[in-house]
Amino acid sequence: MSESHLPRNGHTSLxxxxxxxxxxxxxxxxxxxxxxxxxxxxxxxxxxxxxxxVEGAHVEILHEGAFARDPIAVRINNATIALRRREAxxxxxxxxxxx
Amino acid sequence: xxxxxxxxxxxxxxxLVGTPNSGKTALFNALTGSRQKVANYPGVTVERKAGLxxxxxxxxxxxxxxPGTYSLRxxxxxxxxxxxxxxxxxxxxxxxxxxxxxxxxxxxxxxxRLVLExxxxxxxVMLVLNMFDLAQRRGIKIDCDRLAAELGVxxxxxxxxxxxxxxxxxxxxxxxxxxxxAAPGQNTWKPPGAADLRAAQREADRIIxxxxxxxxxxxxxxxxxxxxxxxxxxxxxxxxxxxxVMFQAVFSWAQPLMxxxxxxxxxxxVIMHNALPDGLLQSFIQNGVISxxxxxxxxxxxxxxxxxxxxxxxxxxxxxxxxxxMDRIMGSAGLHGRAFIPLLSSFACAIPGIMATRVIDNRxxxxxxxxxxxxxxxxxRIPVYTLIISAFIPARxxxxxxxxxxxxxxxxxxxxxxxxxxxxxxxxxxxxREHETPPFMLELPDYKLPRIRSVVMGLYQRAxxxxxxxxxTIFSMMVVIWFLASFPRPPAGATxxxxxYSLAAIIGRALEPILAPVGxxxxxxxxxxxxxxxxxxxxxxxxxxxxxxxxKEAAAQIxxxxxxxxxxxxxLAVLAWYIFAPQCASTLAVIKRETGSWKWMAVTFAxxxxxxxxxxxxxYHVAVALGAG
Numbered sequence: 001m002s003e004s005h006l007p008r009n010g011h012t013s014l015x016x017x018x019x020x021x022x023x024x025x026x027x028x029x030x031x032x033x034x035x036x037x038x039x040x041x042x043x044x045x046x047x048x049x050x051x052x053x054v055e056g057a058h059v060e061i062l063h064e065g066a067f068a069r070d071p072i073a074v075r076i077n078n079a080t081i082a083l084r085r086r087e088a089x090x091x092x093x094x095x096x097x098x099x
Numbered sequence: 100x101x102x103x104x105x106x107x108x109x110x111x112x113x114x115l116v117g118t119p120n121s122g123k124t125a126l127f128n129a130l131t132g133s134r135q136k137v138a139n140y141p142g143v144t145v146e147r148k149a150g151l152x153x154x155x156x157x158x159x160x161x162x163x164x165x166p167g168t169y170s171l172r173x174x175x176x177x178x179x180x181x182x183x184x185x186x187x188x189x190x191x192x193x194x195x196x197x198x199x200x201x202x203x204x205x206x207x208x209x210x211x212r213l214v215l216e217x218x219x220x221x222x223x224v225m226l227v228l229n230m231f232d233l234a235q236r237r238g239i240k241i242d243c244d245r246l247a248a249e250l251g252v253x254x255x256x257x258x259x260x261x262x263x264x265x266x267x268x269x270x271x272x273x274x275x276x277x278x279x280x281a282a283p284g285q286n287t288w289k290p291p292g293a294a295d296l297r298a299a300q301r302e303a304d305r306i307i308x309x310x311x312x313x314x315x316x317x318x319x320x321x322x323x324x325x326x327x328x329x330x331x332x333x334x335x336x337x338x339x340x341x342x343x344v345m346f347q348a349v350f351s352w353a354q355p356l357m358x359x360x361x362x363x364x365x366x367x368x369v370i371m372h373n374a375l376p377d378g379l380l381q382s383f384i385q386n387g388v389i390s391x392x393x394x395x396x397x398x399x400x401x402x403x404x405x406x407x408x409x410x411x412x413x414x415x416x417x418x419x420x421x422x423x424x425m426d427r428i429m430g431s432a433g434l435h436g437r438a439f440i441p442l443l444s445s446f447a448c449a450i451p452g453i454m455a456t457r458v459i460d461n462r463x464x465x466x467x468x469x470x471x472x473x474x475x476x477x478x479x480r481i482p483v484y485t486l487i488i489s490a491f492i493p494a495r496x497x498x499x500x501x502x503x504x505x506x507x508x509x510x511x512x513x514x515x516x517x518x519x520x521x522x523x524x525x526x527x528x529x530x531x532r533e534h535e536t537p538p539f540m541l542e543l544p545d546y547k548l549p550r551i552r553s554v555v556m557g558l559y560q561r562a563x564x565x566x567x568x569x570x571x572t573i574f575s576m577m578v579v580i581w582f583l584a585s586f587p588r589p590p591a592g593a594t595x596x597x598x599x600y601s602l603a604a605i606i607g608r609a610l611e612p613i614l615a616p617v618g619x620x621x622x623x624x625x626x627x628x629x630x631x632x633x634x635x636x637x638x639x640x641x642x643x644x645x646x647x648x649x650x651k652e653a654a655a656q657i658x659x660x661x662x663x664x665x666x667x668x669x670x671l672a673v674l675a676w677y678i679f680a681p682q683c684a685s686t687l688a689v690i691k692r693e694t695g696s697w698k699w700m701a702v703t704f705a706x707x708x709x710x711x712x713x714x715x716x717x718x719y720h721v722a723v724a725l726g727a728g
Binding site: 030036039042043044045046047048049050051052054055056057062063064065066067068070071073077078079080081082083084086087 | 169170172174205206207208209212291292293296297300301304313321322325329330331332334335419422423424426427428538539540541542543544
């Protein structure tokens with residue numbers, strides 16, 4: 001896709017689904033690879049976009065659940081969204097300070 | 100067109116659109132007050148909320164509150180309604196003259212994207228910045244003129260929860276209607292794809308960057324509260340404590356009120372009994388009408404207390420957090436994180452529990468929860484359980500300290516929970532196999548103090564909905580049950596109790612061949628029929644068929660009679676039956692009401708009675724094989 005979807009400055013971007021609690025960074029790309037919860041990848045992508053997960057947005061993982069550290073609460077710009085790590089795997093982000 | 104509108108006596112039709120948590124419903128309540136009508140859209144179970152308001156110029160406006168949505172894509176039946184009304188596709192609705200897009204002024208990102216999408220429909224749009232006082236207090240600077248210029252739609256501010264907080268909005272309605280309603284543009288809307296959503300969100304972010312100034316010190320109250328309330332351990336502990344208080348309240352605070360209502364209706368029944376001559380009319384008024392109305396009203400205290408908690412927690416912003424904390428635990432059984440409050444309340448009574456499933460947005464998740472809620476051991480089962488346990492299970496201690504009767508009681512509760520989890524697991528993996536539970540994605544709104552007015556209004560609406568819609572069904576079922584237990588009348592000089600000559604007895608005897616394999620005699624079958632009114636009624640009914648006077652108070656005597664006439668195997672089979680059997684007409688009525696279909700009521704009845712039959716069959720035969728026959 002476009003330039004902005006590529007990791008910046010050679011730093012690999014991390015799927016938000018693997019990021020630890022307290023992670024801060026910027027969204028590089030939304031790339032849904034597999035279907036989830038019976039929904040096709042395109043629908044998952046649309047839902048993430050509708051909740052404000054677009055390239056360039058600032059994200060921070062504020063909280064995580066007690067079991068398997070799932071789900072996670074993500075601060076995105078000025079709002080907080082809860083989602084499961086499985087769906088958060090589609091959100092690729094670069095940590096602040098590494099870009 | 101505009102002059103036609105100004106002189107035409109027809110009211111305008113405005114529609115409220117907005118993202119979840121935008122305070123849309125609070126604004127709707129503030130604008131329409133008590134002039135509201137809640138109904139359903141034809142053919143679907145989506146709630147239709149409409150109301151009337153008067154503009155300062157004296158123009159009447161029909162305002163419709165559309166289900167909250169992030170876009171017009173229509174991902175659920177609720178969102179499809181929003182899309183169809185906005186696009187004027189719904190034959191039963193007038194095309195809205197003006198779309199009022201409600202936004203939380205402290206959180207504009209997603210709302211502005213929705214405004215950009217709404218503009219494409221060609222309908223006139225006005226952006227309402229709700230909770231504007233909160234934004235000001237937090238130091239968020241919104242340049243409304245700039246915002247209006249960038250978006251190309253009028254922008255007004257509002258504070259739905261304050262008196263006169265909607266004055267500016269009302270004033271602008273007249274003004275805007277004259278200029279903007281004039282020429283609806285062309286509809287260029289099509290379902291947005293990923294590229295459209297990206298572009299629109301970038302545009303919205305650009306507009307925010309030009310028109311909104313964020314404070315240097317962001318709101319920290321929500322962050323500080325969440326540090327505790329969403330803490331993996333402390334958060335769960337607080338949630339459990341909260342649930343404990345809630346469960347206690349529904350279970351025990353309601354009890355005195357329910358007793359009061361019950362004795363009030365009993366007393367009224369006695370008064371009518373004494374005022375009327377003996378006979379059919381007397382019995383109909385006392386046992387059909389008065390106890391029928393009573394059986395509806397008696398649920399009100401529990402419903403009001405439960406919804407008081409739910410509305411307070413919802414308005415405070417905690418509900419979404421609770422779903423966050425419970426998602427993983429509930430999810431393993433195929434249930435939504437939000438299902439735990441309805442299921443927990445079902446321990447007191449499945450009726451408020453089933454009504455509380457409204458907090459679950461997704462229809463399939465909600466249906467699963469409704470289906471399994473009656474399996475939770477409700478308080479009406481307790482009299483039946485205690486009667487049989489005290490008559491058949493020796494009060495002996497095992498392993499030195501555990502009461503055997505207590506173990507059986509615990510086992511009955513555990514069996515209820517286990518079967519509820521099992522049924523929802525089966526529903527998820529085998530029934531709805533091709534439609535998995537959608538992913539859990541939820542906005543966690545900032546905490547806000549609940550407003551008394553909106554809580555009271557919400558309580559009133561729930562109570563009316565229950566009385567009007569579920570109430571009529573419950574009442575008619577009570578009358579049918581009375582009829583079955585009273586007709587035909589006993590012949591003159593009959594010595595047996597009257598119920599033994601009734602249709603209930605005829606049905607009970609007819610059921611004998613079917614229920615004999617599970618160890619039930621015909622007396623039990625007869626008691627099952629009035630027991631449909633409410634489970635605990637079966638206790639009194641057993642007393643009646645065994646000709647014991649004194650109703651519920653005579654439990655000890657009934658227990659003795661049962662101990663003489665039933666085998667242990669039969670008693671255990673009855674217990675197993677009561678874990679599963681759909682022995683409650685009111686629950687079935689509420690399921691019909693909440694799912695909007697007889698089908699789901701029938702499904703619940705069928706699966707529960709099948710489980711009940713299998714369970715009591717197995718229990719009876721195992722017990723007989725072990726020598727308890």
